[in-house]
Amino acid sequence: MAMKQVTIYTDGACSGNPGPGGWGAVLIYRGIEKELSGGEANTTNNRMEMTAVISALQALKEPCAVELYSDSKYVIDALQKGWAWGWRKKGWIKSDKKPALNPDLWETLLNLTVKHEMSYHWVKGHANNKYNERCDALAVAEREKFVK
Numbered sequence: 001m002a003m004k005q006v007t008i009y010t011d012g013a014c015s016g017n018p019g020p021g022g023w024g025a026v027l028i029y030r031g032i033e034k035e036l037s038g039g040e041a042n043t044t045n046n047r048m049e050m051t052a053v054i055s056a057l058q059a060l061k062e063p064c065a066v067e068l069y070s071d072s073k074y075v076i077d078a079l080q081k082g083w084a085w086g087w088r089k090k091g092w093i094k095s096d097k098k099p100a101l102n103p104d105l106w107e108t109l110l111n112l113t114v115k116h117e118m119s120y121h122w123v124k125g126h127a128n129n130k131y132n133e134r135c136d137a138l139a140v141a142e143r144e145k146f147v148k
Helices: 045-058 073-080 083-089 103-113 130-144
Strands: 004-014 019-029 032-043 064-070 117-122
Touching: 004 045, 004 130, 019 045, 019 130, 032 045, 032 130, 045 064, 045 073, 045 103, 045 130, 064 073, 073 083, 073 103, 073 117, 083 103
Parallel strands: 004 064, 064 117
Antiparallel strands: 004 019, 019 032
16 A cells, blocks of 8 residues: 655744744645644754654654655755764764754654655745745744743
8 A cells, every 4th residue: 555645844933043932834635734833932943943843743643655845954954965864873973073963853853754755855935835934934923922
């Protein structure tokens, strides 16, 4: 039986870095859209970008063929180019000998990606992509809940 084809768009937002942040995700399966979002009082933009992808993948109930779209080069490049796997292999140390940031989230994310057939796509942020714009709106709305 063929895997279900799921398209996922994600985005993160942060006021200050670190600061209050939010994330949003839209999952699309057979034309049906599901929105997810959340936020934290004190976080970073990259952590919110990663949390969006993690939450979206955790929402899948079985292995799927996933087309992941994000405007985060950090997330897309680290997964697509295999950097994050290299960091993990070296004990979360990057090629420049500096510690890789967010190893807790990378560990979770890498463990989730192996369950699915993943394809990665970087999209330009704020370029009138309907789903990227929606994810941004969800992320910003969540972030605003923490802005004093």
